[in-house]
Amino acid sequence: xxxxxxxxxxxxxxxxxxxxxxxxxxxxxxxxxxxxxxxxxxxxxxxxxxxxxxxxxxxxxxxxxxxxxxxxxxxxxxxxxxxxxxxxxxxxxxxxxxxxxxxxxxxxxxxxxxxxxxxxxxxxxxxxxxxxxxxxxxxxxxxxxxxxxxxxxxxxxxxxxxxxxxxxxxxxxxxxxxxxxxxxxxxxxxxxxxxxxxxxxxxxxxxxxxxxxxxxxxxxxxxxxxxxxxxxxxxxxxxxxxxxxxxxxxx
Amino acid sequence: xxxxxxxxxxxxxxxxxxxxxxxxxxxxxxxxxxxxxxxxxxxxxxxxxxxxxxxxxxxxxxxxxxxxxxxxxxxxxxxxxxxxxxxxxxxxxxxxxxxxxxxxxxxxxxxxxxxxxxxxxxxxxxxxxxxxxxxxxxxxxxxxxxxxxxxxxxxxxxxxxxxxxxxxxxxxxxxxxxxxxxxxxxxxxxxxxxxxxxxxxxxxxxxxxxxxxxxxxxxxxxxxxxxxxxxxxxxxxxxxxxxxxxxxxxxxxxxxxxxxxxxxxxxxxxxxxxxxxxxxxxxxxxxxxxxxxxxxxxxxxxxxxxxxxxxxxxxxxxxxxxxxxxxxxxxxxx
Numbered sequence: 398x399x400x401x402x403x404x405x406x407x408x409x410x411x412x413x414x415x416x417x418x419x420x421x422x423x424x425x426x427x428x429x430x431x432x433x434x435x436x437x438x439x440x441x442x443x444x445x446x447x448x449x450x451x452x453x454x455x456x457x458x459x460x461x462x463x464x465x466x467x468x469x470x471x472x473x474x475x476x477x478x479x480x481x482x483x484x485x486x487x488x489x490x491x492x493x494x495x496x497x498x499x500x501x502x503x504x505x506x507x508x509x510x511x512x513x514x515x516x517x518x519x520x521x522x523x524x525x526x527x528x529x530x531x532x533x534x535x536x537x538x539x540x541x542x543x544x545x546x547x548x549x550x551x552x553x554x555x556x557x558x559x560x561x562x563x564x565x566x567x568x569x570x571x572x573x574x575x576x577x578x579x580x581x582x583x584x585x586x587x588x589x590x591x592x593x594x595x596x597x598x599x600x601x602x603x604x605x606x607x608x609x610x611x612x613x614x615x616x617x618x619x620x621x622x623x624x625x626x627x628x629x630x631x632x633x634x635x636x637x638x639x640x641x642x643x644x645x646x647x648x
Numbered sequence: 649x650x651x652x653x654x655x656x657x658x659x660x661x662x663x664x665x666x667x668x669x670x671x672x673x674x675x676x677x678x679x680x681x682x683x684x685x686x687x688x689x690x691x692x693x694x695x696x697x698x699x700x701x702x703x704x705x706x707x708x709x710x711x712x713x714x715x716x717x718x719x720x721x722x723x724x725x726x727x728x729x730x731x732x733x734x735x736x737x738x739x740x741x742x743x744x745x746x747x748x749x750x751x752x753x754x755x756x757x758x759x760x761x762x763x764x765x766x767x768x769x770x771x772x773x774x775x776x777x778x779x780x781x782x783x784x785x786x787x788x789x790x791x792x793x794x795x796x797x798x799x800x801x802x803x804x805x806x807x808x809x810x811x812x813x814x815x816x817x818x819x820x821x822x823x824x825x826x827x828x829x830x831x832x833x834x835x836x837x838x839x840x841x842x843x844x845x846x847x848x849x850x851x852x853x854x855x856x857x858x859x860x861x862x863x864x865x866x867x868x869x870x871x872x873x874x875x876x877x878x879x880x881x882x883x884x885x886x887x888x889x890x891x892x893x894x895x896x897x898x899x900x901x902x903x904x905x906x907x908x909x910x911x912x913x914x915x916x917x918x919x920x921x922x923x924x925x926x927x928x929x930x931x932x933x934x935x936x937x938x939x940x941x942x943x944x945x946x947x948x949x950x951x952x953x954x955x956x957x958x959x960x961x962x963x964x965x966x967x968x969x970x971x972x973x974x975x976x977x978x979x980x981x982x
Contacts, residue, residue, distance in 0.1 A: 407863060418703065430700040442707030445714060449859040452852050487867030490874070491702045498695035507693040510884045584918035585911055587700030588876065648918065 712756020717858030740817030743773030747781030776817030872945020895978035906939035913940035934974030
């Protein structure tokens with residue numbers, strides 16, 4: 398009997414996990430946790446979980462009645478196979494965390510522990526050269542950092558108009574009229590999320606609150622920070638915008 | 649019977665870690681208000697990172713347990729032993745390349761290895777498989793090439809992973825009595841899966857066994873992800889990265905990061921790429937070699953297969969080898 402209860406709970410949990418993942422998928426919030434490149438794997442996981450749960454349910458139904466008769470004859474056998482209830486409890490944890498802790502993507506408040514870099518994660522060379530063909534106003538913070546990190550001659554980029562979004566982050570390294578325009582870069586899942594940022598010069602910086610999402614427009618200039626050349630936007634306008642649906646950048 | 653086994657070692661270790669983190673919380677925040685404020689900031693980060701690892705790893709674990717279930721049902725016992733040859737060297741070498749047939753990452757490889765041990769796989773081959781398969785498999789090779797391009801990084805990653813896996817496999821082959829190494833439950837003649845609910849159809853049986861294993865291994869994935877997320881949310885990464893960039897220190901930092909980040913081997917190349925311009929070549933290489941072999945969640949899962957001392961070897965030997973190769977490469981072939 399215990400075995401049946403255990404199996405039922407097992408299948409039920411798989412189903413709940415399935416629904417949990419489907420909800421993340423449907424709401425678009427899966428991209429808060431993993432790089433969308435791997436969404437296909439999550440879909441595969443959902444499928445496997447669903448099939449497994451279905452098989453357990455159907456076996457439970459099929460064997461109903463039969464086991465009840467045999468229970469009496471199999472006492473010591475049953476005893477041997479005490480279900481491992483602890484397993485169930487642990488798989489409940491992600492569901493509990495997912496429901497109890499308010500879901501929020503990595504943001505300015507996590508920069509404190511995760512750190513922030515103004516030099517871009519390097520990419521394979523062919524994707525870096527593709528960047529030069531892009532329109533400057535469509536480049537993300539990551540694109541700009543990549544250009545400034547990979548090119549020795551920056552003259553052709555300086556003065557180009559930028560128009561890009563990110564969250565506001567303050568740092569003591571900067572002057573009072575400057576702030577960081579930050580984005581998180583996620584290669585695989587949130588565990589490897591790295592905050593990157595470019596500097597924005599804007600006279601009314603003091604009026605912005607940290608972690609606000611803004612659209613910054615203005616020409617790009619060169620500045621030196623910690624000894625390396627980094628891009629800075631001489632902002633002509635800073636506009637508060639909604640947080641984008643996909644808050645991270647995926648290299 | 650599993651409950652008894654599981655209650656023994658790991659949970660106590662987990663309790664200690666939880667206690668330590670609670671102490672850390674108390675230490676870092678003096679007033680209750682500060683605690684609340686701090687928790688409000690860090691808890692969502694913790695939750696996001698934890699679910700990130702969990703959601704990312706779950707499909708891989710499912711695929712691993714599915715393979716394991718199919719192996720259990722379709723592969724004859726004792727066939728593996730004869731397939732791998734008699735000498736421990738050839739067994740270790742074959743084991744290290746077995747990942748090309750079973751493309752699994754470090755989450756999936758543990759249940760599969762356990763199953764292969766139950767099917768009579770020699771120790772040396774099993775250990776070599778366990779350590780090498782997360783790298784020596786088509787998916788990981790493709791993703792490493794995609795990140796770094798064909799070259800030194802890819803070749804050295806494959807070569808060093810093979811060397812370490814085969815060597816450690818050979819070390820384990822000196823132990824003639826498998827019962828000194830493996831958990832007792834792996835050696836028992838199992839009639840574990842003959843409960844009344846087990847269906848006759850082989851495929852359905854495989855699915856049911858996989859489901860069991862998913863729950864059994866899943867708990868270690870969950871605990872591992874929990875620890876990794878807690879470390880990430882509560883300890884500044886910058887502290888680690890600021891430690892050093894010297895040819896030796898950078899390797900140690902990257903090895904520590906490999907344990908801490910607990911990233912799946914199928915994608916760790918992309919993460920390593922992010923460190924490539926700020927860290928030495930040798931340190932990034934050792935991250936890519938060591939990471940798939942050892943991290944928080946895989947060590948917890950290893951404890952389900954091996955006794956505690958062998959697990960210590962499985963962590964220490966790859967660590968020392970990776971450290972050695974990383975430092976040597978940094979000094980002589982930077």
